[in-house]
Amino acid sequence: xxxxxxxxxxxxxxxxxxxxxxxxxxxxxxxxxxxxxxxxxxxxxxxxxxxxxxxxxxxxxxxxxxxxxxxxxxxxxxxxxxxxxxxxxxxxxxxxxxxxxxxxxxxxxxxxxxxxxxxxxxxxxxxxxxxxxxxxxxxxxxxxxxxxxxxxxxxxxxxxxxxxxxxxxxxxxxxxx
Numbered sequence: 001x002x003x004x005x006x007x008x009x010x011x012x013x014x015x016x017x018x019x020x021x022x023x024x025x026x027x028x029x030x031x032x033x034x035x036x037x038x039x040x041x042x043x044x045x046x047x048x049x050x051x052x053x054x055x056x057x058x059x060x061x062x063x064x065x066x067x068x069x070x071x072x073x074x075x076x077x078x079x080x081x082x083x084x085x086x087x088x089x090x091x092x093x094x095x096x097x098x099x100x101x102x103x104x105x106x107x108x109x110x111x112x113x114x115x116x117x118x119x120x121x122x123x124x125x126x127x128x129x130x131x132x133x134x135x136x137x138x139x140x141x142x143x144x145x146x147x148x149x150x151x152x153x154x155x156x157x158x159x160x161x162x163x164x165x166x167x168x169x170x171x172x173x174x175x176x177x
Contacts, residue, residue, distance in 0.1 A: 029146065029155045029157050029161075029168070029171050029172060029175060030155060031154055031155055031175060032153065032154060032155055032156060035152050035153065035154055036136070036152065036153050037151055037152055037153070038053060038055065038132075038136075038145075038147050038151045038152070038153055039131070039132050039135035039136065040052060040053075041131045041132055041135060042131075043100065043125050043126060043127040043131065043132060044107065044125065044126040044127075044128075045123075045124075045125055045126075046107065046111060046123070046124050046125070046126075048107050048126075051125060053147075053151070054151075055147060055148075055149055055150065055151035056149065056150060056151060060094055061094050061095065061096050061149060062093060062094045062095050062148075062149055062176050062177060063095050063096075063146060063147060063148045063149055063154075063172075063175075063176030063177075064095065064096050064097075064098055064146070064147040065083075065086065065090065065095065065096070065097045065098070065144060065145075065146055065163075065172060066097075066098045066099070066100060066144065066145050066146075066147060067079070067083055067097070067098070067099045067100070067142060067143075067144045068099075068100050068101075068102055068133055068138060068141050068142065068143045068144070068145075069099055069100075069101055069102070069103075069141055069142050070101060070102050070103040070141055071101075071103050071105055071109070071110060071113045072103070073141050073142060075141075075142055075159070075160045076141055076142045077117060078160060079142050079160045079161070079163070080099075080114070080117050080118065080119045081117065081118045081119065082161075082162060082163035082164050083097055083099065083119060083122060083163055084097075084118055084119045084121055084122060085163065085164035086163035086164055086168075086169065086172075087121060087122055089164065089169045090169065090172065090173070093173050095172065095173065095176055096123065097122055098122060098123045098124070098125065099114075099119070099122055099123075099124045099125065100124075100125045100126070100127050100132060100133075101124065101125070101126045101127065101128070102127055102128065102130045102133050102141065103126075103128060104128050107126050110124075110126065111124065136153065136156075138156075138158075139158060140158055140159075142158075142159065142160060143156065143157065143158045143159075144156070144157045144161070144163075145157075146172060146175050146176055148176055149176075154175055154176070155175050
């Protein structure tokens with residue numbers, strides 16, 4: 001009798017995991033009720049030089065998909081290859097996919113991690129003091145934001161998402177145009 005209860009609880013747990021993954025995959029990005037400016041704070045680029053985003057200066061880009069991540073974050077590692085796929089699909093729409101690491105590891109280690117996980121084709125930035133992360137009042141990782149060409153954060157997604165799916169790609173294009 002006790003074994004049956006354990007079996008039922010295990011089965012219920014597995015079903016919850018199965019269905020929660022499907023819900024995550026079908027979620028959609030939504031426009032924020034309160035659109036906020038992206039913080040004008042210096043972080044480091046992949047050459048370990050200070051960098052401040054100037055979205056309005058880049059006239060060719062319609063917008064940006066910016067993913068916050070860290071090497072120790074298991075969902076981030078799972079999501080990173082999808083961001084590369086998303087980048088391929090959005091290039092023709094002049095939308096850039098960027099990453100910002102909040103990791104404390106040195107940048108060379110992080111770049112090696114990115115290369116080994118199939119995302120060396122994106123532009124990477126590093127915010128080990130979490131200045132931008134805190135300024136945006138983000139709560140966890142992975143978190144991805146959409147920033148329009150005026151430098152305004154128009155959408156935010158906390159958690160993993162199937163970034164390469166057509167529905168998600170079209171949603172991003174619509175939110176940034």
